Amino acid sequence: MSNRLGRLAPAVGALLVLAACGESADPREETDAAGGDDGGGSGDQVTLVMESWRNDDLAIWEDVILPAFHEQHPNIRVTFQPTAPDEYDAALDAKLSGGTAGDLITCRPFDVSLRLYEQGRLAPLTDLEGMDAFGDVARAAWSTDDGAEAFCVPMASVIHGFLYNTEAFDELGLAAPETEEQFHDLLGQIAADGSYAPLVMGTADQWEAATMGLQNIGPNYWNGEEGRQALIEGAERFDDEPYVAAFTELASWAEFLPSGYESLTYPDAQNMFTLGRGVVFPAGSWEIALFNEQADFEMGAFAPPLPEGQDTCYISDHTDIGVGMNAATEHPDEARAFLEWTTTAEFADLYANALPGFFPMSDHDVEVDDPLAQEFLSWRDRCESTIRNSYQILSRGEPNLENQLWDLSAQVVNGTVQPADAAAQAQSGLERWYEPQQ
Numbered sequence: 077m078s079n080r081l082g083r084l085a086p087a088v089g090a091l092l093v094l095a096a097c098g099e100s101a102d103p104r105e106e107t108d109a110a111g112g113d114d115g116g117g118s119g120d121q122v123t124l125v126m127e128s129w130r131n132d133d134l135a136i137w138e139d140v141i142l143p144a145f146h147e148q149h150p151n152i153r154v155t156f157q158p159t160a161p162d163e164y165d166a167a168l169d170a171k172l173s174g175g176t177a178g179d180l181i182t183c184r185p186f187d188v189s190l191r192l193y194e195q196g197r198l199a200p201l202t203d204l205e206g207m208d209a210f211g212d213v214a215r216a217a218w219s220t221d222d223g224a225e226a227f228c229v230p231m232a233s234v235i236h237g238f239l240y241n242t243e244a245f246d247e248l249g250l251a252a253p254e255t256e257e258q259f260h261d262l263l264g265q266i267a268a269d270g271s272y273a274p275l276v277m278g279t280a281d282q283w284e285a286a287t288m289g290l291q292n293i294g295p296n297y298w299n300g301e302e303g304r305q306a307l308i309e310g311a312e313r314f315d316d317e318p319y320v321a322a323f324t325e326l327a328s329w330a331e332f333l334p335s336g337y338e339s340l341t342y343p344d345a346q347n348m349f350t351l352g353r354g355v356v357f358p359a360g361s362w363e364i365a366l367f368n369e370q371a372d373f374e375m376g377a378f379a380p381p382l383p384e385g386q387d388t389c390y391i392s393d394h395t396d397i398g399v400g401m402n403a404a405t406e407h408p409d410e411a412r413a414f415l416e417w418t419t420t421a422e423f424a425d426l427y428a429n430a431l432p433g434f435f436p437m438s439d440h441d442v443e444v445d446d447p448l449a450q451e452f453l454s455w456r457d458r459c460e461s462t463i464r465n466s467y468q469i470l471s472r473g474e475p476n477l478e479n480q481l482w483d484l485s486a487q488v489v490n491g492t493v494q495p496a497d498a499a500a501q502a503q504s505g506l507e508r509w510y511e512p513q514q
Contacts (some may be wrong), residue, residue, distance in 0.1 A: 206419025278340025
């Protein structure tokens with residue numbers, strides 16, 4: 077998952093020194109010194125550097141995505157220059173302060189990028205051609221709170237749901253559930269058989285219980301965007317019934333988790349599932365590429381099961397990656413040309429198929445070749461999309477709602493906090509600093 081832990085960005089001394097001193101090679105200087113083009117057009121070639129935390133994607137950008145742009149813009153060369161995810165924020169801050177940052181900036185969602193825009197580090201993109209291809213939810217992650225100014229192009233989201241081992245399903249005669257009653261029956265059948273752990277998740281790292289637990293199933297309880305916006309506006313409270321009910325459902329998972337799940341880390345859970353020792357994995361679509369590589373069995377996916385009596389389904393289709401322009405770039409026209417290209421159907425198709433599980437947020441129709449990724453993507457056609465309710469505005473104070481939900485969700489699953497008490501604590505935390513909830 078690209079953004080689940082990347083927000084935790086410790087300052088890494090060696091990187092900061094290199095950035096401040098400008099000791100790393102800058103491909104723009106080499107191109108400017110060469111002063112020529114690549115033979116595909118007239119005039120000097122301009123090289124743009126793209127900052128990113130997605131170091132795993134280097135080959136995909138170099139071999140698949142950027143060649144398509146270069147073919148159409150032979151006088152613009154883009155170099156993808158990633159930094160390790162947990163070092164990205166600190167290194168980028170240092171580069172921006174020292175004037176050595178790239179021309180294009182890969183943007184984290186919400187407050188991290190909003191801060192850069194408010195500091196004048198990111199250029200406004202409200203009038204960028206192609207921005208009308210994105211809806212309000214997609215733009216919200218990289219816009220001012222009032223939505224008036226946009227500063228990054230939405231590039232990809234991740235979708236929450238459940239992955240499962242189809243071979244185990246076939247062996248046990250199981251079918252993907254549509255309702256929570258069916259979901260619990262399914263888990264009970266797996267438990268009764270005794271060959272596998274029914275549900276593979278641990279609480280040692282805490283964030284999984286919130287991200288793949290509460291924020292996965294919760295939108296079905298608080299009605300997606302309607303409930304998320306109501307929290308921001310103060311029209312609903314975290315101790316209202318929908319939130320207590322979501323915590324209650326999360327607590328019910330405990331009996332189906334592996335023995336000793338309280339000590340199970342996220343990598344442990346990934347390994348347990350891909351080794352075939354568990355059947356269902358509460359997941360985000362970011363798992364697809366890794367699990368395709370590591371698992372030697374076929375996988376399927378199902379959307380969060382509906383509470384009884386509910387017809388409308390909601391999914392967490394979470395804004396994850398955007399791309400913006402360094403306000404201090406010496407090549408704003410070329411940078412805007414690249415950003416305009418990222419709004420197109422061509423880019424959406426290339427990106428979705430090069431990185432299965434990371435989905436374009438534009439309104440272009442995209443077909444994904446990977447069947448598992450296409451299953452996740454198909455849920456957009458029948459369900460309402462929302463994002464994690466702790467990300468926009470509500471985690472700016474102390475206690476930080478996102479971090480508080482990590483702790484509370486893990487404790488609910490562990491049985492050390494009751495669902496109603498967890499909801500009350502989340503509400504109390506908001507009331508301490510957030511005026512609309514006071």
